[in-house]
Amino acid sequence: MAWQKYSLAFIITAAIFGTAFYIAQRIDAQRIADIRATEENISIDILSSETQFDLLGSLDCSTIAENPVLSDQLNDLASRLSVAEQNLGSTNKEVIQLKQQYSLLEIKDYLLLQQVSQKCKKVKPVFVLYFYSNAGDCPDCSRTGEELSYLRGEYPGLRVYSFDYNLDLSALRTLVALQKLNGPLPAFVINNRPPVYGFKTIEELQALIPELKTLASSTAATSTSGF
Numbered sequence: 001m002a003w004q005k006y007s008l009a010f011i012i013t014a015a016i017f018g019t020a021f022y023i024a025q026r027i028d029a030q031r032i033a034d035i036r037a038t039e040e041n042i043s044i045d046i047l048s049s050e051t052q053f054d055l056l057g058s059l060d061c062s063t064i065a066e067n068p069v070l071s072d073q074l075n076d077l078a079s080r081l082s083v084a085e086q087n088l089g090s091t092n093k094e095v096i097q098l099k100q101q102y103s104l105l106e107i108k109d110y111l112l113l114q115q116v117s118q119k120c121k122k123v124k125p126v127f128v129l130y131f132y133s134n135a136g137d138c139p140d141c142s143r144t145g146e147e148l149s150y151l152r153g154e155y156p157g158l159r160v161y162s163f164d165y166n167l168d169l170s171a172l173r174t175l176v177a178l179q180k181l182n183g184p185l186p187a188f189v190i191n192n193r194p195p196v197y198g199f200k201t202i203e204e205l206q207a208l209i210p211e212l213k214t215l216a217s218s219t220a221a222t223s224t225s226g227f
Contacts, residue, residue, distance in 0.1 A: 032094055078102070078162065090134050100169050106161045107171055113159065126211040127159035129189040131181060135166050138185040140199035147202050157215040 081102055085095050110127070117125050130148055132141040145162070152160050163172055165185055179189050183197035190196065190209055206212055 032098070085134075096167070099164060099167055103163055103167060103169055103172055106163070107175060110159075110161055124211070124214070125159060125191075126155075126157060126209065126215060127161065127191060128209070129175075129179065130160055130162045131165045131176070131185060131187040131189075132162065133165045133185050141186045144186040144199055147200065147205060150202060151205060151209075151212075155212055155215040158209075158212065 081095075081098055085092075085099070089095065110129070113125050113127065128148065130144070132138060132145060134141065148160050148162075152158050163175070165176070165181075165187075179195060181187050181189075181195055183195065186197070186199065188196045188200070188208070191211060196208060200208065
């Protein structure tokens, strides 16, 4: 009887763990599928913007100013990708492929932003190219990412493009070479100025990005609207 009880307890425990593992796998698979769908939507949005740019020849700059090139989906995708990386690990093949696709979308969006700003002189983008590493060789990268996320939340017009410096991607290597990065991570390129290296507080970042004064902060917008 005791043997039967232990066997039954073992079977029930194994069934519980097996069910939990199966559910976790299904959730992770759904996350991956959602991220892929979002990436495809962003890719279509960017391709649509590029096609419009080519068709019109001269853009309606007022329209572009009111509708930033950077899609909110790109920021949402970054958050979801971060969760997937935490759950599945940075060395997971699916995660690496998703990060490669996401980085390409960021670079594409960044290049399109440059074209728009050259054509439309009134469009003055404020952007940061942020290079980090999560390979254990950059203890300040996590804190820096939080600081930038806070600034992006305060200034919706601020474009932050985040790149894993160690990602195996030829386009990213070209971008790193063009920006002449040769210092320790984290590294920043702010509005095409020379790179800045090392951890920076929110106050230091605000000092490095004086253009933030031209952007309405979410706090100011909220207080103005009376909410």
